[in-house]
Amino acid sequence: MSVTNKIWKLRKRPVGDVSEGDLEFVEEPVRALEDGEVRIRTVFLSLDPTNRIWMSDRDQYMPPVEIGDPMRGGGIAIVEESRFDGLAPGDVVNSGLGQWSLYMIKRGEEVNKLPDIPGVPLTAFMGPLGMTGMTAYFGLMDIGKPKKGETVVVSAAAGAVGSMVGQIAKIQGCRAVGIAGSDEKCRWLTETAGFDAAINYKKEDVAAGLDRHCPDGIDVNFENVGGEIMDTILPRLNDFARMPLCGLISSYNATEPVPGPYNFAMFLMRHVTLKGYIVTDYMERFPEGMQAMGQWLSEGKLRFETDVVEGLENAPASLERLFTGKNLGKLVVKVSEPE
Amino acid sequence: MSVTNKIWKLRKRPVGDVSEGDLEFVEEPVRALEDGEVRIRTVFLSLDPTNRIWMSDRDQYMPPVEIGDPMRGGGIAIVEESRFDGLAPGDVVNSGLGQWSLYMIKRGEEVNKLPDIPGVPLTAFMGPLGMTGMTAYFGLMDIGKPKKGETVVVSAAAGAVGSMVGQIAKIQGCRAVGIAGSDEKCRWLTETAGFDAAINYKKEDVAAGLDRHCPDGIDVNFENVGGEIMDTILPRLNDFARMPLCGLISSYNATEPVPGPYNFAMFLMRHVTLKGYIVTDYMERFPEGMQAMGQWLSEGKLRFETDVVEGLENAPASLERLFTGKNLGKLVVKVSEPE
Numbered sequence: 001m002s003v004t005n006k007i008w009k010l011r012k013r014p015v016g017d018v019s020e021g022d023l024e025f026v027e028e029p030v031r032a033l034e035d036g037e038v039r040i041r042t043v044f045l046s047l048d049p050t051n052r053i054w055m056s057d058r059d060q061y062m063p064p065v066e067i068g069d070p071m072r073g074g075g076i077a078i079v080e081e082s083r084f085d086g087l088a089p090g091d092v093v094n095s096g097l098g099q100w101s102l103y104m105i106k107r108g109e110e111v112n113k114l115p116d117i118p119g120v121p122l123t124a125f126m127g128p129l130g131m132t133g134m135t136a137y138f139g140l141m142d143i144g145k146p147k148k149g150e151t152v153v154v155s156a157a158a159g160a161v162g163s164m165v166g167q168i169a170k171i172q173g174c175r176a177v178g179i180a181g182s183d184e185k186c187r188w189l190t191e192t193a194g195f196d197a198a199i200n201y202k203k204e205d206v207a208a209g210l211d212r213h214c215p216d217g218i219d220v221n222f223e224n225v226g227g228e229i230m231d232t233i234l235p236r237l238n239d240f241a242r243m244p245l246c247g248l249i250s251s252y253n254a255t256e257p258v259p260g261p262y263n264f265a266m267f268l269m270r271h272v273t274l275k276g277y278i279v280t281d282y283m284e285r286f287p288e289g290m291q292a293m294g295q296w297l298s299e300g301k302l303r304f305e306t307d308v309v310e311g312l313e314n315a316p317a318s319l320e321r322l323f324t325g326k327n328l329g330k331l332v333v334k335v336s337e338p339e
Numbered sequence: 340m341s342v343t344n345k346i347w348k349l350r351k352r353p354v355g356d357v358s359e360g361d362l363e364f365v366e367e368p369v370r371a372l373e374d375g376e377v378r379i380r381t382v383f384l385s386l387d388p389t390n391r392i393w394m395s396d397r398d399q400y401m402p403p404v405e406i407g408d409p410m411r412g413g414g415i416a417i418v419e420e421s422r423f424d425g426l427a428p429g430d431v432v433n434s435g436l437g438q439w440s441l442y443m444i445k446r447g448e449e450v451n452k453l454p455d456i457p458g459v460p461l462t463a464f465m466g467p468l469g470m471t472g473m474t475a476y477f478g479l480m481d482i483g484k485p486k487k488g489e490t491v492v493v494s495a496a497a498g499a500v501g502s503m504v505g506q507i508a509k510i511q512g513c514r515a516v517g518i519a520g521s522d523e524k525c526r527w528l529t530e531t532a533g534f535d536a537a538i539n540y541k542k543e544d545v546a547a548g549l550d551r552h553c554p555d556g557i558d559v560n561f562e563n564v565g566g567e568i569m570d571t572i573l574p575r576l577n578d579f580a581r582m583p584l585c586g587l588i589s590s591y592n593a594t595e596p597v598p599g600p601y602n603f604a605m606f607l608m609r610h611v612t613l614k615g616y617i618v619t620d621y622m623e624r625f626p627e628g629m630q631a632m633g634q635w636l637s638e639g640k641l642r643f644e645t646d647v648v649e650g651l652e653n654a655p656a657s658l659e660r661l662f663t664g665k666n667l668g669k670l671v672v673k674v675s676e677p678e
Contacts, residue, residue, distance in 0.1 A: 059574055061608045226603070235398055245607050260599025264565070268584050268615035269400045276607035 003030040003039070008071045008100035008315055014055055016255050017323065022055070023071060023100075023316045030103050033083045038108050040077035040095055042335040044126055044308075045315060047073070048160075049224075049322050052252040061278050070099035071315075076114070076125055077104065078338065084108025092116075092338065094125060100315055102335060120297065122338055123306040127330045128164055128293045131279055136164030137289040138282040139244035140222060143275045148173035150219035153210070155229050157198060158185035159322075160304075160330035161246060164293075165222045166195045167302050174220070177213045179206065179229060181325030188328060193303050202325070206232045217241075226250045227258070234263035237270045245276040253323055305329025342369040342378070347410045347439035347654055353394055355594050356662065361394070362410060362439075362655045369442050372422045377447050379416035379434060381674040383465055383647075384654060386412070387499075388563075388661050391591040400617050409438035410654075415453070415464055416443065417677065423447025431455075431677065433464060439654055441674060459636065461677055462645040466669045467503055467632045470618055475503035476628040477621040478583035479561060482614045487512035489558035492549070494568050496537060497524035498661075499643075499669035500585060503632075504561045505534045506641050513559075516552045518545065518568060520664030527667060532642050541664070545571045556580075565589045566597070573602035576609045584615040592662055644668025 005028050014022040033039055054065045054072050065072050075098075079091040086108055087093070093111040098104045114125050127133055139161075146152055152169035156162045157178025166176035166189065178189045178198040186198035199209035206229055210218070217238035223230055227250035237243075251258040267274060282289065296302050307327040309318040312335045321327040344367050353361040372378055393404045393411050404411050414437075418430040425447055426432070432450040437443045453464050466472055478500075485491055491508035495501045496517025505515035505528065517528045517537040525537035538548035545568055549557070556577040562569055566589035576582075590597040606613060621628065635641050646666040648657040651674045660666040 059605070059608060061578075061610070239400075248604050248607055251604060257601045258603075259601055260603035262596045262598055264597075264599030264603075265587050265590065266398070266615075267613060268587055268617075269398060270615065271400070271617060271620060272613075272615050274606060274611075274613040276605075276609065276611050278610060281610060 003103060004028070005030045006102040006312055008312070010055060010065045010067055010069060010071055012067060013057060014052075016253050018052065018055065018316055018319050020317075025313060030105065033081060033105065035083050036108055037105055038079050038084050038087050038111065039081040040093060040104050040106060040111060041080050042075055042077045042095065042098075042102055042104070042312070043092075043338045044076045044123070045073055045100060045312065045333040045335050046075040046126055046131065047309075047315065047319055047322065047331040047333060048132075049247055049249045049252060051319060052323070070101060072097065073100045074098050074131070075332065075335075076122060076338075077111070078336075082108070087111070087113065092122065094130070100312070102312060117294070117298075123308075123330070123332070124297065124304065126332050127160055127304040127306060128297050128302050129290060130330075132160035132330055133164055133293050134282065134286055134289045135246060135279040136161045136168060137293055138279065138285065139246050139277060140165050140168050140220070142282070143244035143273075143277060144220040144222060144242050146172045146174045146220050149175075151175040151177065151214050151216055152220040152222065153177045153179070153214065153218050153233060154222040154224070155179045155233075156224035156247070156249060157189055157195065158328050159224065162222070162224055163189070163193055163304065163329060164302065167193055168296075169220070170194050171296060171301055175214070177210070179225075185328055188305070201229060210236050220244075222246065224249060226261075231261040231263050234261055234266040237266060237272055239271050241270055241272045243272055243274040245274055249323065307331045309333045311335075342442060343367070344369045345441040345651055347651070349394060349404045349406055349408060349410055351406060352396055353391075355592050357391065357394065357655055357658050359656075364652060369444065372420060372444060374422050375447055376444055377418050377423050377426050377450065378420040379432060379443050379445060379450065380419050381414055381416045381434065381437075381441055381443070381651070382431075382677045383415045383462070384412055384439060384651065384672040384674050385414040385465055385470065386648075386654065386658055386661065386670040386672060387471070388586055388588045388591060390658060391662070409440060411436065412439045413437050413470075414671065414674075415461060415677075416450070417675075421447070426450070426452065431461065433469070439651070441651060456633070456637075462647075462669070462671070463636065463643065465671050466499055466643040466645060467636050467641050468629060469669075471499035471669055472503055472632050473621065473625055473628045474585060474618040475500045475507060476632055477618065477624065478585050478616060479504050479507050479559070481621070482583035482612075482616060483559040483561060483581050485511045485513045485559050488514075490514040490516065490553050490555055491559040491561065492516045492518070492553065492557050492572060493561040493563070494518045494572075495563035495586070495588060496528055496534065497667050498563065501561070501563055502528070502532055502643065502668060503641065506532055507635075508559070509533050510635060510640055514553070516549070518564075524667055527644070540568060549575050559583075561585065563588060570600040570602050573600055573605040576605060576611055579610045580612075582611055582613040584613055588662065646670045648672045650674075
């Protein structure tokens with residue numbers, strides 16, 4: 001019986017914001033499985049700032065998506081057909097790095113079966129127990145090295161990564177200050193996620209906000225954004241501050257060269273350590289991260305939100321939510337039912 | 340018997356290059372010693388890029404020199420009078436952080452008596468065995484972490500720090516590529532100091548030079564300069580490259596805000612570790628650095644040059660040699676005779 005797939009393919013490289021026509025939605029038959037393979041059906045597709053990087057041909061950390069190829073992405077999927085011993089139809093898996101499609105064929109060892117933890121919804125595996133959770137955990141713990149009593153600032157704080165960073169910082173006994181783009185997000189950060197303070201960069205003077213909320217300076221700047229906000233943070237860093245560099249979303253849609261921070265000299269003057277990383281750098285240590293995040297989640301110490309968009313057909317248009325600051329928490333596309 | 344001092348004092352903050360009238364040369368009587376103090380006479384005064392930082396009131400790693408205060412500096416001195424048990428007239432010492440003056444009064448414990456090593460000239464204590472040597476050693480070894488077979492690039496390569504960095508890199512089994520500002524310097528780097536290659540940034544296309552001389556990319560960028568040269572290096576860094584940030588001399592005389600590197604995103608894309616440091620961060624480990632550098636020096640593995648300017652009265656005017664690329668090796672002012 002032939003199965004028809006739906007796939008988003010990259011038609012041309014976006015200039016600036018992703019716009020209609022940059023990707024095209026095509027239907028294709030799914031081929032038959034070979035031994036050792038599984039056919040999985042996407043339930044939740046993860047939308048992430050890095051998707052925009054992959055669409056461009058700028059110098060980046062992986063090869064870009066080629067024109068005509070399926071758009072790269074991953075998420076949670078359900079096994080529909082298996083010729084791999086370790087997986088059976090109905091198993092829920094993390095699809096690993098795949099594509100923006102309804103179905104995927106994968107080698108069985110490329111996907112990971114998700115544990116069924118009572119009280120933990122599936123969306124947690126897109127958030128605290130997913131790639132964004134691991135990104136927050138290892139960036140903050142391994143590069144940020146937060147010490148009790150220190151001040152941690154995080155930009156894009158209401159996003160999937162940022163919201164975890166602040167909460168982990170609190171668990172470590174730090175002061176957590178978030179920067180986000182709406183009053184609603186700032187309220188969520190302080191009232192629900194337990195941040196000590198939040199600054200709405202669209203309404204407030206970020207410099208004044210940082211001065212008010214970080215009276216002892218900044219020891220860790222978890223950087224997701226770059227641009228002016230990063231430049232405002234740099235002169236407020238304490239000596240020997242650490243700066244996990246996780247993202248620079250403010251420049252991903254740029255069509256002109258973007259200058260680096262005018263306060264670059266602060267890295268020297270304040271003895272700062274900056275380290276760029278990609279979550280897969282920590283792949284071998286994921287069990288440690290899952291253990292810690294799972295523990296905190298079960299203790300009710302991590303709150304998370306999922307911003308669910310319905311329908312794979314809406315994936316490209318939904319990506320802009322990340323760049324215009326519309327999403328609160330993890331942005332996902334619900335592609336099919338989890339059953 | 341009264342002794343008359345000669346001191347350079349900061350009269351006003353330079354705008355751009357240091358110019359006549361920014362400092363003034365004054366004579367003052369030296370006060371009598373108290374118990375535990377020594378009077379030392381400067382033999383060699385060290386001139387360093389950081390002097391320019393101290394003259395400005397920009398945000399920096401130490402308080403700036405106040406207007407009207409003696410200009411800050413250090414070097415090698417000889418004890419002329421002592422009321423401190425551990426030091427006697429005639430002892431040669433490292434003056435520690437002092438001032439641009441003929442005489443200084445210091446607490447005995449603030450200065451370090453230099454060992455008398457056969458075959459090692461006094462100027463070595465301003466170079467490989469001095470602050471610049473320690474700066475090169477710890478920046479490269481502790482932050483750069485060079486591994487055998489890797490490629491190390493250093494800017495301001497013919498300077499006091501850069502020339503040591505490249506030679507230590509060679510000792511570690513690395514490929515050393517220097518960037519310097521004249522053919523004479525480039526020749527010295529490759530023919531005398533043993534660098535694998537040198538690029539004259541005033542004549543050559545730095546990008547093309549790096550591509551030619553670093554066929555396997557760059558693993559360590561020892562950064563002394565900043566600006567365009569740094570920006571040209573960044574896209575050529577390998578994954579997980581390290582970047583000791585020692586100086587940003589290209590911006591020290593700037594009168595307008597200087598943009599950071601346009602290729603800042605490379606820190607993220609290439610998983611780069613950048614660490615700003617000041618040599619005093621490693622004060623406690625100086626014995627280790629002195630031991631290693633002393634050993635290599637005695638084995639003939641470290642070549643160094645000293646650019647000696649005669650006369651304390653010429654100190655301010657000589658500082659520009661560092662910014663216009665005139666000096667080869669360590670720039671010092673000979674203030675008095677070493678006897």
